[in-house]
Amino acid sequence: MIFTILDTLGLIAFAISGALAGMTKKLDFFGVFIIAMVTSIGGGTLRDLLIGNTPVFWLLNLQTFYIVTASTIIAIIFRTRLNSFRKSLFLFDTIGIGIFTITGIEKGLLVDLSPIVCILLGTITACFGGVTRDILCNEIPVIFRKEIYATACLLGGTIFFILKFLNINDDFIYIATAGTIILIRLLAVKFHWTLPQIGIK
Template sequence: MIFSILDILGLIAFAISGALAGIEKKLDFFGVFVIAMVTSIGGGTLRDLLIGNTPVFWLLNLQTFYIVTAATILSIIFRQYLSFLRTSLFLFDTIGIGIFTIIGIEKGLSINFSPIVCILLGTVTACFGGVARDILCNEIPVIFRKEIYATACLMGGFMFFGLKLLHVNDDVIYVGTAGTIILIRILAVRYNWSFPKIEIK
């Protein structure tokens, strides 16, 4: 039950993240909707293609379309309450990567992939939608900048399997993993944690 709820929450978080990015770029409704949709389904689409799970998930269930559409419309209607767009975008994007990492890991486990592959699959699921969003918005994808992003997903993945080894309840693992990723991302931005840039002297 909690896994289905997390899936829906992840879609909503990424849809809002994409919609806010489109609004910030002053796109029209169609443009905002496209960015929201790509952000929501991009990672899951790449994941399904990588593992040969076709047709991809959102083609088989219109629930994804309805959720993203509703989240986009609400983001536009209540945009005045999200006046600090950069902060709101960061928050919803962070929630999204925390949840989608778990979804990708579970997808890998369902077809008996090794833990390392599952963690990488979770990271792809979490990050690729944001990469597509940033490219469409003419931004350097955040995953390629100095901010801790994919690293938080990887650390959350190791947390996931660490708790599995301890035979912790699955619901606790889901919440603990997502919470770890979100906390790492927030702390990294708050305290400017980053990897060193590669520069030409």
């Protein structure tokens, strides 16, 4: 039950994140909706293709389309109440990666993949939608900058399997994993934690 709730919250969070990104670029409704859609389903689509789970999830369940559509409309209606697009985008994006990392890991476990591959699959699920969003919005994807982003997903995935090994209740594992990722991301921004940049002079 809690897994379904988390998955729905992840869709909503990423849809709002994508919608806000589209509105900052002053796109029309169709453009905002497309950005919201690819942000929500991009990572899951790549994940399903990698594990051979076709047709991909959103083609088999119209509920995903309805959730993204409703979230986009809500984001547009209440856009004036969001005091800072930048802060709101960051918040919803952070919630999204926390939840979708779990979704990707669980999908990997369903096809008996190793823990390391499951963690990578969770990271792909969490991050690729944001990568697609940033590319379509003509931005350098967050995952490729020095910010702590994919690293938080990898650490959260590690926590997932540590707790799994200890036979902790699944509901607690989901909450702890998402909470760890969200907390790391928030602390990284607050205290300016970054990965070293590699450049050529």
